[in-house]
Amino acid sequence: MSKAFTEISAGLKDAIAHAKGETTKTIEHRPEPINVKAIRERTGMSQQRFCATFGISLGTLRHWEQGLRAPQGTARVLLKVVERNPKAIVEALAE
Numbered sequence: 001m002s003k004a005f006t007e008i009s010a011g012l013k014d015a016i017a018h019a020k021g022e023t024t025k026t027i028e029h030r031p032e033p034i035n036v037k038a039i040r041e042r043t044g045m046s047q048q049r050f051c052a053t054f055g056i057s058l059g060t061l062r063h064w065e066q067g068l069r070a071p072q073g074t075a076r077v078l079l080k081v082v083e084r085n086p087k088a089i090v091e092a093l094a095e
Contacts, residue, residue, distance in 0.1 A: 014026055031076065034064075034070070034076060034080070034083075036071065037065040040061070043082065047061055047065075053093075054082060056075070
């Protein structure tokens with residue numbers, strides 16, 4: 001068998017063992033949860049204004065705030081920037 005096959009096979013065995021709850025060398029990366037409602041409330045904006053300002057659909061924001069869904073990818077990045085410096089986003093969008 002090739003080296004690649006051996007490595008892939010070992011990785012799959014590790015993944016299966018990890019999924020079963022067995023101790024493995026697997027490192028699991030989980031993003032920290034984001035409290036979208038708290039971020040929005042710190043901006044002092046209503047749901048409608050927050051959505052209009054940052055280009056988020058109202059339905060999506062409501063799902064995030066209710067915990068039915070979690071922001072992924074670029075939405076997470078946007079929310080992290082809004083959390084730390086919402087004025088930077090507003091200024092960048094005004095240009």
